[in-house]
Amino acid sequence: MICGLLHLTYTFPFVFMEPVLPKSIDKLFRHETGKLVSVLTKVLGLENLDSAQDIVQDTLLQALSTWPYNGMPDNPSAWLNRVAKNKAIDYLRRGKNFKVNIGPQYSYLLKSEYILTPTINQLFQDEEIQDSQLRMIFACCHPAIPAESQIALALKVLCGLSSKEIARAFLTNEETINKRIYRAREKIRGDKIELELPSPHELVGRVDAVLKSLYLLFNEGYNSSHPDQLIREELCEEATRLTYLLTLYQSTNSAKTKALLALFCFQASRLHARLDDKGNIILLKYQDRKKWFQPLIKRGFFYMDSAVTEPFETSDYHIEAAIASLHASAKTFEETDWKMICFLYEQLYKIQPTPIIALNKAIACGYAHNKKNALEELKQITGLENYYLYYTSIGELHYELNNKEEAKRYYEKAVKLTTSKQEQQLLTDKIQNCL
């Protein structure tokens, strides 16, 4: 019965390829939670988010207390859906006596006993569930909510992570995360934010804000500040999943969205090659390129191609995705098209003149042209005095130019600035090599 299903592994790259691959039940609860909370909130209204979450939690507990005895239902997701739906109907019936404030769109329909059940049934159809997740993304990433609260709220509500799990991912405590979520909820209440799609004239700006949040979310997963776990795969996974969701709707499937998804695909294809068995980080140069996940790279090129169709629009995500695609298609580190990457970083720097991009630009141009120039360029960057990768990069260039003593000096600066044990190990090894 259940046994076969449990052994299907559900690794990151498959997240948004559900239609082509067998559905696995690992992470089922988490993903269903996001869907069900969204659709229930659509019914109950954003101010009753708590009740929506309670209903979903009850549903999961019911699954937990019956499936092990009776076996997994044939379609676990449909089972959860049905049970949550019935609980919602019960809740609304009871609510008549308690005067629950329900979602403004539906309050009229839900007042009548005759149309209560059909209305709920209608709302629990697949397209409606997807639509409510989309609305929820816009609500969570509403510009009135501070960025850090947006991400915390999205992870909680849309991705089904607990405050404790979010806190772990962001290297902070549960209390801080709860505060961030609380602040987001206060904003929602205060600004009367509803679960609705932005109007056409504000859509572009709102999608940009959403993409920015997803970009930050992915980044946190890809290069986490967590001391023991350099990569928080689940954050990358959720960012990718939500971006994929945005590509399913004409109104949100912009060239930028596709470029961002392409970028995520390319970056994620390397996730499993970035750490060795002991969890130490492996630099791009030394990665086993056979471990790069080709189907995901293919997906990356697919979205990349569709991101550059008419009407032509380019964005920083396009450039970043193009850079990532050049890395992904290089057979070896040496064969990488550094000249093109250098050029792209120059373009990116024009749009976003930040020190981090200047850093990357200098390094890429060093490989493409001249390392001594790169070193000079690096030393002129200001604003990265507390960033370990800045010193690592300077050290690296010194090392390659055979100034081992200088290299060591910079590695030692870097090692003091990183919280990640893996990074510290890597730098300690580098210092050893300089002796």
Added chain:
Amino acid sequence: MLIFQGGIKQDASPDELQANMNKWFAWVQKLNKEGRYVSGEALLPGGKLVKGQNVSSDGPYTEGKELVGGFFVLNAANLQEAESIAQNEYPDFEYGGTVQVRPVMKLDM
């Protein structure tokens, strides 16, 4: 018969709940493979305590810790064997759950 009391927290996260459920699945699977599993039922919370003469009350034991969540009937050679199965394999000790191990009386009819 193993009677399960208490177990995972009500406010566990979806991932925690699923991880716990997977442990239960694995356990049932193992018991089945060993030919030990006879039957089992999950109990819903709530219920009535009936005392006769039209007196009944809520309960018994509706509080989390004492709540009986379900039971398994297993084949075991003796009480000790059943006890050691529970001791070594019950997945919810970490959540403060406990197991009552009781022999089922066999009647020769």
